[in-house]
Amino acid sequence: MLANLPKPVEEVFKEADPAASPASWAVRYVASLPNVMIVLSGMSSEAQMLDNLSYMKDFKPLTEAEREVISKAQAKLKSIDQIGCTACHYCSPGCPVGMHIPEIFYVMNFYKLYGDVERAKLDYSFRPGGPKASACVKCGQCEGACPQHLPIISLLEDVAKTLE
């Protein structure tokens, strides 16, 4: 996720430095923290290795202005409407149809972040497991159990409309 940002967040970084990759911000952020000696970065191509080397072989910690860019990006990320599910699973054990509620919301949040409906539909087809959102019988058990007071029934209706 740090390397493949939601578009509005990526735009904040691109505006600040069009040449810098999203990954470079993440790696430099970590490397700028006090007492960090080594940063491990997963790389799956030569291009990613060259990108990492381009800013780490002559490493410069983040400047104050760059930290502000990161704060702006954080605010942008928070402003994207998402389902505030913490995946605590209090809702699911009592569901009469065995709905995997937090797993369904995870996929829906992916859609809300990236806007890629085809990818989200594909994820939805296998990742949550259990019945589809449209199988909800609206008994209300889950809403009574949710510490976040989420309107789970109507959220599931949205999921069914969007991803089924």
Ligand code: SF4
């Ligand atoms: S309202 Fe729907 S999702 Fe919630 S417990 Fe009842 S059947 Fe399950």
Ligand code: SF4
């Ligand atoms: S109880 Fe609420 S917050 Fe917890 S997993 Fe279920 S929907 Fe998410």
